[in-house]
Each structure stands twice: as structure tokens, then as C-alpha cells.
Amino acid sequence: KQEVTQIPAALSVPEGENLVLNCSFTDSAIYNLQWFRQDPGKGLTSLLLIQSSQREQTSGRLNASLDKSSGRSTLYIAASQPGDSATYLCAVRPSGGYQKVTFGTGTKLQVIP
């Protein structure tokens, strides 16, 4: 059974700081990994999707990396802004047939002006 963990559960940083969010998964047989952000009471916004054959993806100030062998993905946010404050979730889709997506527990990020 795939288990996905995100540490820390909460993070508070001053504006302008670069930061890294972590996502760990127990089964390396994955199809892809997707990072989302969620604002309070809202749905999820897709940030980046990494296929199992890829090592990283970039979009603007965001960079996500994937290391299947160690069961880890990181989301790097450069020059953080107050608007980045949200909960960040990673989701893993296993490979092999119709496998369900497993979400991590999330990291709640607060960027202080």
C-alpha cells in the first residue's frame, strides 16, 4: 500500500526566502507525481506534474524534482511571496493498471511580509 508523507506539516518563512517542501512515498513504482496548492476552503490548483521518466519540472518560480529510487520529491519555491501562502499537497499515481492516486498529508506554508 502506497503511503505518502509530507514534512514539515507547517512552515513559516519571511518573504523573499527560498524554500523546499518535501514529499516522500513508500513504493517507487509510480506513474507520475503531481504537486498542488490549496487555498483555505477551495479546490486544488495543479502546479507541476512529473512523469516517472523525468527528473524535474519547472514553472516560473517553482521547480519540482523526483528521485524514484529514494522515494522522494521536492518542490522548490524561489523568492517566496505572501501570495504563496497555502497548503501544498503532493499526489502519487502508481504504475500498473488502474491504480488510485494517493495524496500526501500536506504542508501548510505561511509567507510573512
Added chain:
Amino acid sequence: KAGVTQTPRYLIKTRGQQVTLSCSPISGHRSVSWYQQTPGQGLQFLFEYFSETQRNKGNFPGRFSGRQFSNSRSEMNVSTLELGDSALYLCASSLRLAGEWGSYNEQFFGPGTRLTVL
């Protein structure tokens, strides 16, 4: 291009009632997944539909059911509501089903339906 839409956005029901939630995927998307989100359990997978067929199901009781129509719109139904069913129900759509050739399976989520059971 319109995003994923969910109706209604808010619902208040009492124990024992039943409820139907609706999800319209992004135009052209054929796969729809449903999730339940609660503070205690986080995001949990309910089911996934593709071409009007349920392709995968999470660990929820039979009171939770769903269906998908020929236009890819999906509904989920919860019968005999319990207090613990209070949650944010999220729907996600993707272009194809996992494993299809060329599929990246990026999921796009709707705003959710907030269900409160009294």
C-alpha cells in the same frame, strides 16, 4: 476553456437523508475522479470513472456511489447520510485514463462541494 465545475457548492442535510453531487469536467476530458477531504483524514480517493465505467474504487462503504454519463459529466450519491460524511467533496478531471499511450494524466480539480450533515 472552462474549468471543472461542481454543483452545488454548499449543501446542508440531516442524518439519514441522501444527496447527489454533480461534476462537469473540462471539455474533452474523459476521466473523472472523486475525493473526500476532511481535516482528520485528509484527501481520500472515492472512485474514478472513464467512458461511463467505474475503473477504480476507494475504501468507502456502499452508501457512496457514482456514475458517469456519455458526455463525461459525473454524479456521486451518498445515501443514508451520517455525521461523519461532512466534508469537502472534490472532483478532478483528466484527459485520459492512466496507462493510455501518451497520457500524462494531469488532474484538474473543481472548487468542491461543501457538505454539512446535521
